[in-house]
Amino acid sequence: MSEHVAEPRWRRLPEERPKQILDAALAVFAERGLAAARLEDIAKRAGVSKGTIYLYFANKEELFRGVVRDTVIAFIERGEASFAVERDPIRALDVWMEGHWRWIRSDVFPAMHRLANSELRDFPDLYEFYAVEVVGRAQRLVCEILERGMETGVFRRMDALVAARMLSALFVTHGTWYHQKHSFKSIANIPDGVLLAQIREFFLHAMRPDAGPSSPLVD
Amino acid sequence: MSEHVAEPRWRRLPEERPKQILDAALAVFAERGLAAARLEDIAKRAGVSKGTIYLYFANKEELFRGVVRDTVIAFIERGEASFAVERDPIRALDVWMEGHWRWIRSDVFPAMHRLANSELRDFPDLYEFYAVEVVGRAQRLVCEILERGMETGVFRRMDALVAARMLSALFVTHGTWYHQKHSFKSIANIPDGVLLAQIREFFLHAMRPDAGPSSPLVD
């Protein structure tokens, strides 16, 4: 009566392992941080044994590097495309904000941000990669949009890089607060959409042209 | 020829120990984080042995709580006084910004902020303490200044709490970037004063009244 050929106790899946492990590792790193993350836990979550991790990653640090690269690169490649075509600066900015807000609210952002602000300092190369490729790149993109808007007169003239930095700052901090609603009571009851709208409204106010001929949309 | 009564190998200083230990602990926690900080290192830095720490603090966690409370409370008590008297809203805001910028640039801020964003999540009570007593309190203060300014017409009318949150966001993010200049190249060459001036200018632009009778200072 016994099912004589039972399921094999495990399978060989060399193609899929790296991704399984990276996903599990991101989750555990996100929730515990680098130092406190146990390879046992990552292994369990990935559905493999600890030893298996070492078949694909030389050590914990390399695994961590893998996670960061994987996550960040995935994020970068996802963005950038959609709003580049949009010509109207304000609409382009809106598209960018929407996308960025989605990223900020994703559960990957707080993990990356937390890591960047604490443990990434022990990995100067990774940190610089993050600063240049994620933060810097986003700021340069916004910069271009803003410069277009200054040309057409919908934004006041100012150092576009500074403005981009300000916008970035508003997003980042609100993002971290958003993910800590339970402690930041002043944010807890505000619906997502409203929070984004507040940032948008504030930023556009700061960027609106000085009094003068009320600039109409161009084109 | 021997100096027969040499220095004693150690001294009894029960009054001074707690502060020595807290100072050393702050330094080590700041540089390594909670989990990675070794009590040995804290002891060495404080000039005592590991066992001594346990005479004054029940365990590592209590020591950590001590550091947070000590640091944060010291910060809170330092502020608040000076600009409360200043009646002119813009000048009051300037005073507040100066003070806050000094705090942001101090070497305690990045430590506290880093801890708050990573390890403090394991201490809900401490985290809430930080959110309410530091961030919340600062925002409420700014809020009052802004409301005064809206009354007198130097600021446009809007939800003052939202505006305070925006200002806070600008400061916090710029603060963390400031302390990571080496990676954020776009900030590296900007003198402190200019950075603060940029934030100030941007915020005041966002808050300036809508076009209309250009509001003169009142009183």
Add this chain to the structure above:
DNA sequence: GTTAAGTTACTGACCAGTCATTAACAGTCG
């Protein structure tokens, strides 16, 4: 039967927390 994927039991390093011991200081008395 061979190979490569995967497992598991182990080891060595690290470190929070303990405790038996030591030394500084105060007080007391000859």
Add this chain to the structure above:
DNA sequence: CGACTGTTAATGACTGGTCAGTAACTTAAC
């Protein structure tokens, strides 16, 4: 004043638990 004593601050060797990394063994798959 100097010896003697009690008290308690302070020390540091040690313990026990945790966990990254290893290596000898097992099993899937062809």
